Amino acid sequence: MIIEVRDVKKNFDGVPVLQGVTFSIEKGEAVVIIGVSGGGKSVLLKHLVGLLAPDQGEVLVGGVDIACLNERELLPVRRQFGMLFQGAALFDSMTVEDNIAFVLNREGRFTSGEIATKVDEVLETVGLKGIEKKWPAELSGGMRKRVGLARAIIYRPDILLYDEPTTGLDPIASDAIDHLIIRVVQKLKVTSIAVTHDMRSARRIGKRILMLHQGRIYADKTPEELFKSTDPVISRFVNGISDQREEIEL
Amino acid sequence: MTSSAKQFALEWFSGLGRGAALCRDIFASIFKIKPVWRDVLYQMYFIGVKSQSVVTITGAFTGMVLCAQTYFQFHKVKMDTATLAVVSVGMGSELGPVLTSLMVAGRVGAAIAAELGTMRVTEQIDALRTLATHPVDFLVVPRFLAMLLVMPLLTAGSVVVGIFAAFLVGVCLLGINPTYLWYNMIHYTNMDDVMTGMIKTFVFGGIIAVIACDKGLNCPQGAEGVGRATTEAVVYSSITILISNFFLTLVLNRLLP
Numbered sequence: 001m002i003i004e005v006r007d008v009k010k011n012f013d014g015v016p017v018l019q020g021v022t023f024s025i026e027k028g029e030a031v032v033i034i035g036v037s038g039g040g041k042s043v044l045l046k047h048l049v050g051l052l053a054p055d056q057g058e059v060l061v062g063g064v065d066i067a068c069l070n071e072r073e074l075l076p077v078r079r080q081f082g083m084l085f086q087g088a089a090l091f092d093s094m095t096v097e098d099n100i101a102f103v104l105n106r107e108g109r110f111t112s113g114e115i116a117t118k119v120d121e122v123l124e125t126v127g128l129k130g131i132e133k134k135w136p137a138e139l140s141g142g143m144r145k146r147v148g149l150a151r152a153i154i155y156r157p158d159i160l161l162y163d164e165p166t167t168g169l170d171p172i173a174s175d176a177i178d179h180l181i182i183r184v185v186q187k188l189k190v191t192s193i194a195v196t197h198d199m200r201s202a203r204r205i206g207k208r209i210l211m212l213h214q215g216r217i218y219a220d221k222t223p224e225e226l227f228k229s230t231d232p233v234i235s236r237f238v239n240g241i242s243d244q245r246e247e248i249e250l
Numbered sequence: 251m252t253s254s255a256k257q258f259a260l261e262w263f264s265g266l267g268r269g270a271a272l273c274r275d276i277f278a279s280i281f282k283i284k285p286v287w288r289d290v291l292y293q294m295y296f297i298g299v300k301s302q303s304v305v306t307i308t309g310a311f312t313g314m315v316l317c318a319q320t321y322f323q324f325h326k327v328k329m330d331t332a333t334l335a336v337v338s339v340g341m342g343s344e345l346g347p348v349l350t351s352l353m354v355a356g357r358v359g360a361a362i363a364a365e366l367g368t369m370r371v372t373e374q375i376d377a378l379r380t381l382a383t384h385p386v387d388f389l390v391v392p393r394f395l396a397m398l399l400v401m402p403l404l405t406a407g408s409v410v411v412g413i414f415a416a417f418l419v420g421v422c423l424l425g426i427n428p429t430y431l432w433y434n435m436i437h438y439t440n441m442d443d444v445m446t447g448m449i450k451t452f453v454f455g456g457i458i459a460v461i462a463c464d465k466g467l468n469c470p471q472g473a474e475g476v477g478r479a480t481t482e483a484v485v486y487s488s489i490t491i492l493i494s495n496f497f498l499t500l501v502l503n504r505l506l507p
Binding site: 051071079082092 | 278365369372373374376377378379380381382383384388
């Protein structure tokens with residue numbers, strides 16, 4: 001078990017967001033967590049990497065309960081993770097090259113020539129060769145996400161986390177990101193955990209889908225099982241049917 | 251105690267606690283993790299070189315005003331040539347460090363809070379943490395060290411320019427004898443006055459860095475949050491400088507009588 005979440009609860013200003021989430025993930029799995037917007041998916045993802053600490057419960061990474069660790073003790077645990085943020089979260093005061101090479105530059109284990117070669121390699125993997133000297137502000141949304149992914153994979157993490165990887169992208173850019181995620185998972189043989197409400201993307205990149213509903217894991221199924229489910233909550237979400245109809249006056 | 255007073259007290263104490271925790275993290279980082287001197291140098295350039303014009307203008311005009319005001323009073327009792335001595339002691343131990351620090355708090359403190367605040371709301375600080383980097387090591391320590399190193403230099407520059415500008419005003423505009431003016435300044439200015447100013451500005455530099463970094467790192471979400479963090483960084487730094495200046499004056503006058 002590479003990740004185990006046991007009865008995690010989290011409140012923000014008295015509002016319960018996670019109300020006893022429990023699941024586990026095996027090494028090499030490709031898991032997608034789905035759920036409504038504002039339902040706590042990103043909060044859950046941030047618990048896995050120690051960016052948020054649970055009010056109650058345990059988050060075990062490689063058997064270590066990271067909820068008990070302080071910020072400095074968490075650093076070596078986080079080295080196992082690579083994370084793609086919703087808005088890519090590139091450092092806007094650095095070029096693409098410096099963003100991607102950030103961890104390698106900090107660690108000081110490689111020469112500048114070796115780092116440049118590795119940056120070239122990952123940029124080729126994400127299909128963006130030749131943009132090393134550009135600034136994040138000069139990139140489109142899709143390009144930023146690809147650079148964010150390149151930054152996350154350059155140091156070969158064991159676990160990749162994706163926070164809404166296709167949100168805000170057009171269908172073609174979303175398709176490209178999905179294929180890129182599949183290619184990266186196959187090439188690097190990493191454990192992959194994505195959070196999304198894009199069902200097309202979830203079906204493609206996930207081998208197992210967890211549905212978060214009302215602060216708990218409501219369903220834990222394969223994509224096929226999930227899409228064929230007759231459960232009204234699952235079915236409504238998967239098919240995008242709201243239970244609130246608004247009358248529009250023309 | 252009313253609820254608003256309770257809220258104020260709670261915020262004040264939580265801010266104080268956060269500041270203390272940040273200081274602990276900064277010193278732990280400095281002593282355990284080797285600072286990246288390239289980052290410190292960049293911050294020294296940003297804080298020091300880019301603040302020079304503001305600080306120089308402040309020093310020059312403060313010295314000139316102080317010279318004129320002192321002359322107008324001293325002239326009545328025929329003490330014209332003591333004017334520059336007053337300017338020198340006043341600028342060196344009080345006005346130089348305080349005004350330089352207030353100007354730097356406005357320029358650099360605001361910039362630090364806005365930069366770190368923007369990084370926080372755009373998840374860049376979370377990204378930094380997921381890249382196994384402690385935000386204090388990468389963002390706070392270089393700024394803190396740069397501020398400690400640069401503030402005494404900026405203050406020294408401001409004081410020197412202030413005294414020189416005052417000398418020119420005294421001699422060229424007010425017609426004071428330059429030899430006696432200069433002699434009295436040298437005679438009545440002690441090394442302790444200079445040391446007092448330098449120690450004060452060193453402390454003020456640390457105060458600005460800690461408050462601005464704390465406000466940036468704990469910035470509320472959204473553009474309004476960044477704006478509030480920036481404003482609070484400047485206001486709280488300025489007030490803390492003015493209050494701590496009083497206590498530093500008392501303590502340093504005991505230590506360096």
